Amino acid sequence: xxxxxxxxxxxxxxxxxxxxxxxxxxxxxxxxxxxxxxxxxxxxxxxxxxxxxxxxxxxxxxxxxxxxxxxxxxxxxxxxxxxxxxxxxxxxxxxxxxxxxxxxxxxxxxxxxxxxxxxxxxxxxxxxxxxxxxxxxxxxxxxxxxxxxxxxxxxxxxxx
Amino acid sequence: xxxxxxxxxxxxxxxxxxxxxxxxxxxxxxxxxxxxxxxxxxxxxxxxxxxxxxxxxxxxxxxxxxxxxxxxxxxxxxxxxxxxxxxxxxxxxxxxxxxxxxxxxxxxxxxxxxxxxxxxxxxxxxxxxxxxxxxxxxxxxxxxxxxxxxxxxxxxxxxxxxxxxxxxxxxxxxxxxxxxxxxxxxxxxxxxxxxxxxxxxxxxxxxxxxxxxxxxxxxxxx
Ligand code: SF4
Ligand code: SF4
Ligand SMILES: [Zn+2]
Ligand SMILES: [Zn+2]
Numbered sequence: 001x002x003x004x005x006x007x008x009x010x011x012x013x014x015x016x017x018x019x020x021x022x023x024x025x026x027x028x029x030x031x032x033x034x035x036x037x038x039x040x041x042x043x044x045x046x047x048x049x050x051x052x053x054x055x056x057x058x059x060x061x062x063x064x065x066x067x068x069x070x071x072x073x074x075x076x077x078x079x080x081x082x083x084x085x086x087x088x089x090x091x092x093x094x095x096x097x098x099x100x101x102x103x104x105x106x107x108x109x110x111x112x113x114x115x116x117x118x119x120x121x122x123x124x125x126x127x128x129x130x131x132x133x134x135x136x137x138x139x140x141x142x143x144x145x146x147x148x149x150x151x152x153x154x155x156x157x158x159x160x
Numbered sequence: 161x162x163x164x165x166x167x168x169x170x171x172x173x174x175x176x177x178x179x180x181x182x183x184x185x186x187x188x189x190x191x192x193x194x195x196x197x198x199x200x201x202x203x204x205x206x207x208x209x210x211x212x213x214x215x216x217x218x219x220x221x222x223x224x225x226x227x228x229x230x231x232x233x234x235x236x237x238x239x240x241x242x243x244x245x246x247x248x249x250x251x252x253x254x255x256x257x258x259x260x261x262x263x264x265x266x267x268x269x270x271x272x273x274x275x276x277x278x279x280x281x282x283x284x285x286x287x288x289x290x291x292x293x294x295x296x297x298x299x300x301x302x303x304x305x306x307x308x309x310x311x312x313x314x315x316x317x318x319x320x321x322x323x324x325x326x327x328x329x330x331x332x333x334x335x336x337x338x339x340x341x342x343x344x345x346x347x348x349x350x351x352x353x354x355x356x357x358x359x360x361x362x363x364x365x366x367x368x369x370x371x372x373x374x375x376x377x378x379x380x381x382x
Contacts, residue, residue: 080289
């Protein structure tokens, strides 16, 4: 476990700077230095008057299993939402009318959010989950076009 | 004095309070509101409102969809992979993993570009897809989430079905009023559930997912 700071909640009251035994909370980019943070210490978490600091685990528990029937039904909907996102984006792209473009972009965005949420519940909630790893692996295992950013996938496999 | 609830977004019209900002003075009876009055939150017509004491289970009957269940869990389309990767990017962001979030975003953009543009289609085609989701997609998914006790999936389905109904209303209003619907006002989208709001200022909390309005963002006109 190490401490992280939500910079948007932080009111710069600076109590965390006084209580940290290693100086991990005092950094030029506003984020807590994970290397210096002592696992499980939480002195700054308790001291912060703005509840801006949390402890995040270095490893997460396995993701909840999803049944095939639920996955199937969610995938059918996520496919439809992704299609609608695309149709709406197409309407926005092919119109010169700023109002049509605005409305179409709003609908496109709305569908993206719904598709993301459905996929999250279909077994892709946790980036470190086995499902995500298999998804990334499948991208490496299948032939991809030349412009495919393969180094991005490899880096993710390494880091996650 | 009675109260009436919008069955789509949950907005409550209180006769005693009226809506003074809209020129509806306190004490205005439901019957006195004009027939083309719409829900100020989601734009749904008067007909979908229910009296507050009335049976909350009186939801409109759903058609049960054709046998979509037999469809195999298939490979994801490019458009879906775009959404999958942007979702994972948000997940990394919440874990304060900026670098991974950025990598997933790059993948998402790649798949988004790959999915290409569908040849010119209009809002009517969207309405059709929306109707399909409402006729069969959600009832199938709701049943299976209920049968499997999957409350997480149910949560996404409850939010999504509401937002989908609201999108349907938005498109119906647009068909009727055309650009006049949006000329003097703004459009907002909730980052969390996808709720679309037409009005000057976003409501304080999202009526669908209840997130505070710092997460409900204005869509620019350009
Ligand atoms: S104690 Fe909390 S509010 Fe104060 S500087 Fe630290 S993180 Fe920010
Ligand atoms: S948890 Fe302890 S060591 Fe880590 S940043 Fe906070 S005060 Fe410093
Ligand atoms: Zn409403
Ligand atoms: Zn919302």
